[in-house]
Amino acid sequence: MQGTSSNKLSNEHSTALVLLNTRIIGGYKSVKEMVKADAESPWGNQFGFLHVSLPELNTNFESCNPLGFVWKAKKLILRKRNSRAVFLTGQLLEGLRKYRGPEVTAKYIHSTLKNSSMTISNLIGPVERMALADHPVKSLYFMVVGVPQSLTITMVSYMGKLKVAIGTEKDFIDPQKFKSCIDDAFQMMLKAAHEIS
Template identity: 35%
Template sequence: MAMKKPEFIVEGEKEETCSLPPLSPVSAACASSSLPLSILPVFKFEVPINEDSIIELLCNELVPFNDRLSSVLDTDKKGVKWWRKVDFRVKDLVVFPTLPSGLSPEEYDQHLHEYLSKIGTEGFPKDRPLWEVHIIKHPTSNGGGAVVFKFCHAIGDGYSLVSLLMNVLRRADDPLLPLTFPNVPLRPKAVRKNGCGFPLKCFNTISDVWESTLRGTCLKDHKSAVRSGKPKCIWSLLLFQSSLCSWRTSSKSSQKLKGLLMLQSVNDVITGMIHYAIHLYLFKKEKDLGGKRMTSVAMLNVRSLRGFSSIDEMMKAGIWGNGSITLSMPIPTFVPEKHIDLDPLEFIRRAKKSMKRIRDSMFVQLAMPLAKTLMRMKGAEGFAEFIYSSMKNATTLITNVIGPHEKMAMAGSPVSDFYYIVTGIPQA
């Protein structure tokens, strides 16, 4: 006699009022119609996936991790958004896509990319928690299947979701041992104490606040082969069109990259390499880049200001939500005659200089109080439009999170590949 599979029902609050705190300004903005951001972490596995083990893992280890995973958004009489716990079945949040049968792994890769583009433009039902899981049981080029999580950005930022996902992942070599992360210092270095340090910091702070205000309103990058510069009404249509997923893997053990990381931070190297790639592409498409204003918007984790030196400590502290802000950095451009002798390291050096310039300002410390002030003045939709304009007016957006040292496994299946995609941004 076959046993009936458990339904995995999660019960919500019985009280009419919710004990969870209201949404932060950034979370409220990400939950608005003007900025429908979602994060799609994608896991590919070496062996076929056991769907029952995945669902059981979601119910027993993922959902209990944070109350937001069993809550929906509610609005009080004052228009303030809150989290409200609800009853739901975990299986209702799990989707099994129907793909053609008998295809090659490479063809299934293409179907996976198209599927990611499709679900990235879809919203969430209002009567269910703002997350879901898509289980693809077809083989890919580097594994026996894939699991795609989809989280509304209102639940949390990259660092919060890393702590969430690492709770359901184990070490592939020994599931009893915890995953470990690189001990990368996240706290900004102190500014050198000298006679002009404080006046310079004040000047940089005023300059950054003014530029941030202009970025969210009227200051736009020049049109280029990377940035179309189409008006907002067109951008809102493009927001729900498909996008292309692509990636490039660089081995940290390579001698060239290892040498760079010994002299610069990871963020400096990543940002410099992306800026250099953009410059090469633009030079190939346009030739003349002189005088063009181009910027990249970088996501900065402001939890580091509280003194946490590694992601392990941040995860243990349980600081959840959206603790990141956006910062603009110039993308260097050079005239054609200098392009032949251009050293890629120059882009890394300039990225490092931009990072140092950010540390020599109090804008990072003021960003959250300014966001709360803007939220009170313009409301969630107005604040969301400001953030959206800041992204739309820039050329590109850069974000990254730190992964563990060891090979990962989920529900006993070793992970062969992992990446994540942010959807809903103008650049998508």
């Protein structure tokens, strides 16, 4: 945003919406077990979300501490993730679904999504190779589509390898410039990590 020629964009504040799984996972559960009325881990999406304000990067890139930025963001997300707000949000969504129906719940979620600039979500994927119709799956990723954010980042692990997928709003974010910014950020973090070690 700071690299654009638009003064409006370079001065905007951004908020990330972090989606968190609130499902109680105590091991593998079959679908038959999950659809029971008193299931410990019921079938369906069980999630909450939290808003994280994205700090603005100094205009002097050389003086910034990229690893400090990452550690600060991680600390903030862990603190917010363990707050009651995530579970209250999950209960609110479940209450809306039960008493007002899925359409009202979907409208509430969409209105929350509209008030954020980006979404970050991840899944813990299978540790063993999967197959579809006896065809082995070499790799996989997922993407949340049709959301009103300008930027969506999703991550999934599969057989010990992490896949990161990034979606940008068409005609709003230049994909090549964004890729270049991501590459620069990773290089800054790598350089800072090498200097520490």
